[in-house]
Amino acid sequence: MTDTAVGRAHTAPGGSDRPLTEAYDTALLDLDGVVYAGPHAIRHAVASLEAARGVGMRLAYVTNNASRPPRVVAEHLTELGVPAEAADVINSAQAAARLVAEKVPAGSKVLVVGGAGLEEALTERGLVPVRSMTDGPLAVVQGYDPSVGWQHLAEASYAVASGLPWVASNTDLTVPTARGIAPGNGTLVAAVRTATGVDPEVAGKPLPPMHRETVIRTGAQRPLVVGDRLDTDIEGAYNGGVDSLLVFTGVTTPAQVLTAPVRHRPTYLAADLRGLLVAQPEVTALGEGRYRCGGYEAWVDGGRLLLSGGGEDPYDGLRALCGAAWAAADADGAVPDGSKALAELGL
Structure with missing residues (x-):
């Protein structure tokens, strides 16, 4: 298994032997749909960020929302239980x-x-x-x-x-x-x-001015972009040549990830911000378009994604499905139908 999956273009989700909090020095976190939705914290966000900070990961909050000054956003985060200073917020x-x-x-x-x-x-x-x-x-x-x-x-x-x-x-x-x-x-x-x-x-994500602003203000050496949107967060990471974690607490659905073009493919997938705190399972290419992650195996037959096996984490199944779907799309441009397989996973 690789230490971390580094690179812009992904043919399958990546793996990491270490928790992402150890593999990267700074989490560049989107806010809306990742940390909070309106006035309320996303489930598991506060505890996950507290744990990440506790093991030494720097947390920076990078948002396309330009409506509020950084100090106001930092105050809101602090009220939610996520201590932050104005300098931690880049908008x-x-x-x-x-x-x-x-x-x-x-x-x-x-x-x-x-x-x-x-x-x-x-x-x-x-x-x-x-x-x-x-x-x-x-x-x-x-x-x-x-x-x-x-x-x-x-x-x-x-x-x-x-x-x-x-x-x-x-x-x-x-x-x-x-x-x-x-x-x-x-x-x-x-x-x-x-x-x-x-x-x-x-200026904003996914375009270079926002990435430039973020790097200037954070000084991150090994950043990990964390977001819920393919067309801003994940594409912004792709454009900046850095790795990304997609969480499913905002606007993106598992079905949309399966059909993602190269620039919208995240390095890692997780249900929520708890994914920062754990190692990421490797997706293994078995040959002939078949991919395995955990106890799941996925492949394409007749234009449909198929899934076998099982396990405790349905997102292992999604990771395997991404490998098969992305490989098929790259090979012939056709996007396979994953609706049945996702239903089997409860996603």
Whole structure:
């Protein structure tokens, strides 16, 4: 079994002889859907993070949500039982503000479409946040905030149409809340794009500006990205050339992992953040498209994923299924049907 599975492109989930808390020095944790959903902690998150910190792993919280300043997020985490300082939180507002600061002179006014998180990040960079075109901004920055409405989007549209540089903190189409999945910043960006015909420069995950911001602020040497989204967290890890752990406490389903293209394939899979605290089982290629993990064996026949064996952890079955599904997709481009196999696992 390998010590850790290192590399960007994965043909099967990886294995680690050691708990991930020992194999990596820093966990770069997404927040929404990983640590909390709205005001409530995700099940097992608080105890798992406490245990990870206790054995020396640094915890950094990396989020595309630009609505709240880092200190407010840190206070929320602390209230949930996850002690954190403002410096432990890196958000897409900070990455967006750095991009804007590279485009305009120091002290410039910037039109903000979003919340206090964007305003604070701009101020940190020596820029002046404003809310109207009449204030004479030299750029536009847009991020998620529940308060954003038609008037804000119209103001952004006027500014973008006038030719001002436009930076979006992220383009996530959805955001998990305590009540379910809600529209994210990507839907608000789409409104301005539709009105102007212009595309913004995007700062957040999965794009390089966010990874750059994270590395600058954390100094991580052996980081592990931990997230619940394939198109932001896992693709961001792929783009940054670092390993990733996908947890199933947010928006991604096991069925979606089976059909993931190369850039969306995580290194490791776990039900929740307890996966940080344990070694990861190896997925073994047996030949002829068959893969084994734990007591499970998976393969493709007639365009369908098949599963045999069993074990205590259904996620071992999912890991084996990923190996078979990803290998089949890479070989002929066809995505096998895994619905029956997932039902057998209760996933």
